[in-house]
Amino acid sequence: MDWVYIEDIAAHDGRDVEIRGWVYNKRSSGKVRFLLVRDGTGLLQATAFSADKDSPLFQQFDRLTQESSLVVRGRVREDGRAPGGFELSMTELEIVQIAQDYPITLKEHSTPFLMEHRHLWLRSSKQHAVLRVRAEVIKAVRDFFDGRGFRLMDTPILTPSACEGTTTLFETEYFDQKAYLSQSGQLYNEATAMAFGKVYCFGPTFRAEKSKTRRHLIEFWMVEPEVAFATLQDIIGLGEDLILFIMERVLTKRRHELETLERDPKPLEAIKTPFPRLTYDEAVPVLREKGSTIEWGGDFGAPEETIISELYTSPVCVTHFPAAIKAFYMQPAPENPDVVLGVDFLASEGYGEVIGGGQRIHDLALLEKRLEEHKLPREAYEWYLDLRKYGSVPHSGFGMGIERMVSWICGIKHIRETIPFPRLLYRIYP
Ligand code: 4AD
Numbered sequence: 001m002d003w004v005y006i007e008d009i010a011a012h013d014g015r016d017v018e019i020r021g022w023v024y025n026k027r028s029s030g031k032v033r034f035l036l037v038r039d040g041t042g043l044l045q046a047t048a049f050s051a052d053k054d055s056p057l058f059q060q061f062d063r064l065t066q067e068s069s070l071v072v073r074g075r076v077r078e079d080g081r082a083p084g085g086f087e088l089s090m091t092e093l094e095i096v097q098i099a100q101d102y103p104i105t106l107k108e109h110s111t112p113f114l115m116e117h118r119h120l121w122l123r124s125s126k127q128h129a130v131l132r133v134r135a136e137v138i139k140a141v142r143d144f145f146d147g148r149g150f151r152l153m154d155t156p157i158l159t160p161s162a163c164e165g166t167t168t169l170f171e172t173e174y175f176d177q178k179a180y181l182s183q184s185g186q187l188y189n190e191a192t193a194m195a196f197g198k199v200y201c202f203g204p205t206f207r208a209e210k211s212k213t214r215r216h217l218i219e220f221w222m223v224e225p226e227v228a229f230a231t232l233q234d235i236i237g238l239g240e241d242l243i244l245f246i247m248e249r250v251l252t253k254r255r256h257e258l259e260t261l262e263r264d265p266k267p268l269e270a271i272k273t274p275f276p277r278l279t280y281d282e283a284v285p286v287l288r289e290k291g292s293t294i295e296w297g298g299d300f301g302a303p304e305e306t307i308i309s310e311l312y313t314s315p316v317c318v319t320h321f322p323a324a325i326k327a328f329y330m331q332p333a334p335e336n337p338d339v340v341l342g343v344d345f346l347a348s349e350g351y352g353e354v355i356g357g358g359q360r361i362h363d364l365a366l367l368e369k370r371l372e373e374h375k376l377p378r379e380a381y382e383w384y385l386d387l388r389k390y391g392s393v394p395h396s397g398f399g400m401g402i403e404r405m406v407s408w409i410c411g412i413k414h415i416r417e418t419i420p421f422p423r424l425l426y427r428i429y430p
């Protein structure tokens with residue numbers, strides 16, 4: 001008998017198969033026993049019928065508890081009433097292990113309790129759906145860049161220099177030197193872009209964020225494209241295409257998961273390119289009119305991002321931020337050097353910034369000046385300065401946070417559920 005996965009069950013209609021999984025739920029009704037089995041790919045109802053309540057199959061069934069592991073065999077039948085449209089007429093049930101007092105029952109639990117049991121919580125249908133969407137988003141990201149001729153470059157995790165400011169650095173020992181966990185692969189990608197033209201890196205990044213928000217993780221995954229000769233406008237176009245590509249992929253391949261999450265797909269379906277654009281200068285009076293107390297020069301917080309995103313049905317690209325609130329490497333705007341050629345993509349429905357990026361400084365003297373102004377140690381950046389000495393060109397790129405995208409797509413307000421094991425300000429267990 002073939003071992004099959006539940007997500008492939010439709011191809012086995014009418015055949016005898018074996019399913020290996022865990023008990024999700026069970027119930028009895030007269031001469032019928034219903035078992036809801038999960039195998040990691042889906043849920044399947046397995047039914048057993050007997051006139052004899054002491055039949056061997058029923059005896060096995062009665063021992064089962066939630067999350068006990070088992071192997072069931074039987075014939076696949078199409079049945080419109082069953083979840084997923086198929087059912088297994090069970091003929092054999094083998095117990096692998098009986099689970100004792102599984103802590104997560106089908107009733108409500110508090111979030112701290114669930115976070116403490118994250119290793120088990122992953123089995124619940126909603127968490128399962130979110131992480132299947134995450135896997136699809138990552139696959140879409142790779143297909144998008146690979147399909148456009150971008151080269152994948154793996155940038156280091158241990159680095160001697162800061163990319164996104166020194167306040168959120170994780171420091172560690174590197175034999176007799178100091179090292180930091182990477183906040184972004186960008187600086188290295190500027191080097192690989194000069195070697196390969198268009199590149200992307202995709203990996204974990206680390207920020208010692210002391211603030212406790214719904215949108216910040218300490219460890220998160222970021223995809224970062226970098227393109228030699230590209231301008232701010234080029235990179236905005238790339239970000240728009242990427243977001244649309246991911247949406248279309250998830251809406252076709254992960255509809256079922258969005259249904260499980262009770263996520264209304266309409267706002268995602270409504271997204272169209274080009275996205276609305278707004279300069280920082282244009283955004284500030286709009287924000288003040290809507291009740292924000294922001295002054296020119298201040299950074300956007302979550303309330304500001306929400307106000308702006310609620311004005312449109314597609315994500316909004318905000319550009320030309322004050323240089324003082326952005327990273328040292330941002331290229332000043334030619335018409336006004338107080339603002340930079342940077343862009344933040346603010347997701348719709350108040351989910352906040354999903355992409356941050358822009359055009360990089362390509363002039364050696366200006367970059368040297370910025371390193372000094374930001375009090376960054378020149379020795380650690382000599383190699384980065386080299387890129388401005390040997391065939392320097394304008395270039396641009398951005399970073400997209402995978403977890404921010406997943407929380408937006410799934411309609412989940414807290415980012416902690418979008419990664420299997422979130423690292424948070426007050427949590428590193430499990
Ligand atoms: O805006 P950020 O800090 O930009 C950079 O790191 C650039 N060096 C990227 C580049 O140009 N190559 O971060 C980029 C994105 C944000 O828009 C957000 O989606 C995500 O990374 N992000 C976080 N996600 C979760 N938790 C955090 N603490 C995050 N910080 C940034």
Ligand code: MG
Pocket residue numbers: 344353355356
């Ligand atoms: Mg940013």
